Amino acid sequence: MNRLKFRRVAAIAAGTLIGLAGVATVAGPAMAHHPEPSGTYCAQPDGKVTVNWTVGNSETDLEGTITKLESTVPGDFTGALALNAKLPKKGDGPLTGTQSHTFTGELPELKLTVEARWERGDRIITEERTVTAKPAGDCAPAESPTPEPTKTPEPTKTPEATPSPSTSGSPTASPSSPATTTPPSEPEEPVFRLEETCDEMTFIVENPAKGIPFTATLTTEKGVTKKLESTPGKTSSVSFDAYQGLKVTVSYDVVEGSETIEYTQPKNCDKGEGGSLPLTGAATGGIAAGAVVLLAAGAILFVVARRRRVRFTA
The missing domain is CATH 2.60.40 (Immunoglobulin-like)
Structure with missing residues (x-):
C-alpha cells in the first residue's frame, strides 16, 4: 500500500472514530440514567x-x-x-x-x-x-421470653411390650416418594425506558437473554401505528414525532390490556426561527451535530416482555 492510500485510509478511520466519539458523548448520559x-x-x-x-x-x-x-x-x-x-x-x-x-x-x-x-x-x-x-x-426477637421455673422430672415408667404385628401374608409395600419436579424458571425482568425530547417520544426496552419474545403495537391518537418485535438478548425501540397532545397506546401480544402514555414536553424546548431547537449540555459543536445524525440514522432498540402486566410510564 503506498503512502497516498495509507493516508486516505487513516483519514477515514480518524473520521469514523470522531463520529463514534460524538455518539458516545451525546448518547452516553441519556442511556445511563436509572x-x-x-x-x-x-x-x-x-x-x-x-x-x-x-x-x-x-x-x-x-x-x-x-x-x-x-x-x-x-x-x-x-x-x-x-x-x-x-x-x-x-x-x-x-x-x-x-x-x-x-x-x-x-x-x-x-x-x-x-x-x-x-x-x-x-x-x-x-x-x-x-x-x-x-x-x-x-429477625432478632423483640423481647427475650421469661424462663419458667425448673420442675423436678417425674420418674420414668418402663413401658409394657407392645405385641408385634403378624408378618403373615404379603408384606405391605412402603409408599414411594412422589417424584419432585423443578418448576420452570420465571423470565428475567425487562428494563423499560422512555425518552422525551423536543422532537421525539421514544420507547426503549431491554429484553434480557432469559426473557421471552413478543410483539408490541403502538398507536397514536391520530391512528399512526408502529410495531416492535422483541427478541431475548437484544434491544428495541420505536419513536414518534413529538407534538402537543401526542398520546401513544401500547399493547402486547403476550398480555391483555393496554396502556396510554401522554407526551410531556421538556421545559426548555424553545423553538426559534425555522422551528430549530437549541442543543444543550454535551450536544455542542460539529461533533455533536454529527452524532445526532448518526443517532437518528440508527436508533438503539429495546423492548421486554413480562408475565405480569408490562408498562411504559411517562
Missing part, C-alpha cells in the same frame, strides 16, 4: 417478615424523582422512600424504606419495582428497575 434499588429481609418464627429497601441514583450531577413504587409486600412504606420523592444525587445517600407483613404458608418472592424520572436539558428520561429482596437471616 434507579438503583436493592433489598434485604428477615423473618420471625411467627411468619412476620421485615423488608428493608434501598434506592440509589445512577447520576452524580442530577436529582431524579420517584414516579412509580410497587412492591409485592402488602402494606405501606416507612422511611424516606415514597412515591414522588426526590432521588438524591449519587454520593448524597440513597432513599430507604421498610415494609413489614405477616405471611402464611410459603413465602413469595419479595419484589420492588421503582421507576424514576430525570430532566436533563431538552430531554426527559424515565426508566424503571425491579429487584428481589435477599434473605438476611432471622
